[in-house]
Amino acid sequence: MSTIKELDSTLKVFEELESEVRSYIRSFPVTFEKSKGHSLWDQDGKEYIDFFAGAGALNYGHNPPLLKEQLLRYIAEDGISHSLDMGTKAKANFLTKFHEVILEPRNLNYKVMFPGPTGTNTVESALKLARKVTGRDSIISFTNAFHGMTLGSLSITGNSFKRHGAGVPLQNSVSMPFDKFLGTNVDTLDYLERFLEDNGSGVALPAGIIVETVQGEGGINVAEEAWLKRLADICNRWEILLIIDDVQAGCGRTGTFFSFEPAGIEPDIVCMSKSISGYGIPMAITLLKPEYDVWDPGEHNGTFRGHNLAFITATEALEYWKDDNLSGEVEEKGLKVGEFLDQLVREYPQLQGETRGRGLMRGIACKEEGLAEKICEQAFERGLIMETAGPDSEVFKIMPPLTITHNALDTGLAIIEDSIKMCIQK
Structure with a gap:
């Protein structure tokens, strides 16, 4: 065992004291010390452009100034930090502003539930509620879905490696093919409907169907609006x-606040987390139509469902959605990234690439095993943080903060091209 002094200046502190379950540090083997906007700096002062954004938890960048200002003021004034589900001014302000800025302009009528601080908390609450409302026990999910790491969420997650980690049978769920999973000429909902309508299919009528409009961890697979x-x-x-x-x-x-808006649908339940706090502070909400609010008091709870520091930053983050400016920026930057990726596929046929995504959630799927991972490794050496996605890590994934400047976006894209050149020359 190394001494504290030896551990303090190297990555050995993580290697010797932290569990083997750690993962991102293996892809980004440095110790980060500072972050601002679209950049992080390691303890040696090297800057990295962030095309990862906390796996989508930092849509407004690192330490956004207005959110930080409100948070610091609240802490300095001894504002309530922890409150379970008691009433606080911070929570009341968030609920009011979320209704006025997000729900009301979209003609959406939802009650807001605070299920706990993480994405898997909101998914678990949605599954429990669907079963309680309908009296049925099964849930239909889709191939390559990712919904979280607790047992209920894992049961509707497609990735075999993550499912295996449960260590117990995962039940009460059925997986159906996602849009285009069986090819571009097959409407997979024909398959789903056949199972539902045939009493001999072996698939019982489910309590709910859960879907991501864009499968992030599953490989940036996009569901078409018509689907x-x-x-x-x-x-x-x-x-x-x-x-x-x-x-x-x-x-x-x-691009839009809710990813399902362009499809013109009104889900019965919506699960949100990651960037809902706007600052990377743990927070999740479950939106449910009022007629389905059949919970008994305390039937679903959690110690950290009253995270007031997150309410403060989440309320301030809603300022971004008082007009369409940010949506317009995401559309513009997303088109730039999409065109760039299309160009890469044309100019570097060695990639055998397929462009995927919407908005600022995009990537290229590479057919050669391990190529996407190598591209991400080369990009990191050049000062760009980017992760892979897909069941075989075959997609390199571009998810910068929505607020990234055009100059930084261009620099990051150039690093990706340089990284591709290096990988296909080897």
Whole structure:
């Protein structure tokens, strides 16, 4: 065992004292010390452009000034930090502003539930509620879905490696093919409907169907608007609750605040976390139609569902959504990234690449095993943080803060191209 002095100046502190379960530090093997906007700096002062954004938890960048100002003021004034689900001014302000800025202009009528601080908390609450409302026990999810790491969420997650980590059978769920999973010429909802309508299919009528409009961890797979509309119609016809998991794709990541807005659907339940606090502070909410608010008091709870520091930054973050400026920026930057990725696929056929994504949630799927991981490694050496996605880590994924400057975006994209050149020359 190394001494404290030896550990303090190297990565050995993590290697010797932290569990083997750590993962991102293996891809980004430095000790970070400072962050601001679209950049991080390690303890040696090297700057990295962030195309990762906390896996979607930092849509407004690192330490956004207005949010930080409100947070520091609240702490300095001895504001309530922890409150379970008691009433606080911070929570009341968030609920009011969320209704006025987000729900009311979109003609959406939802009650807001605070299920706990993480994405898997909101998913678990949605599954429990769907079962309570309908009296049914099964949930339909989709291939390559990712919904969280607790047992209920894992049961509807597609990735076999993550499912295996449960250590117990994962039950009460059925996986159906996501949009285009069976090819571009196959409407996978025909398959789903056949199972629902045939009493011999072995698939019972589910309590709910849960879907990501863009599968982030599953490989940046995008569900078409028409597919989502038909899915909503199927749920309505069979009296199945439609649950949209907007944990990663929400809060503007695809352009609109909710990723399902362009499809013109109104889910029965919406799961949100990651960037809902706006500052990387743990927070999650579950939105549910009022007629489904059948919880008994305390039936679903959690010690940290009253995280007032997150309410403060989340309320301030809603300022970004008082007009369409940020949505317009995301659309403009997203088109730039999309065109750049299309160009890479054309100019570097060695990638055998396929461009995917919406808004600022994009990537290229590479057919050669391990290539996407190598590109990310080369990018990190050049000062860019970027992760892979997909069941075989075959997609390099571009998810910068929505507020990134055009200059920084261009610099990051140039680093990606340089990294590709290096990888295909080897």
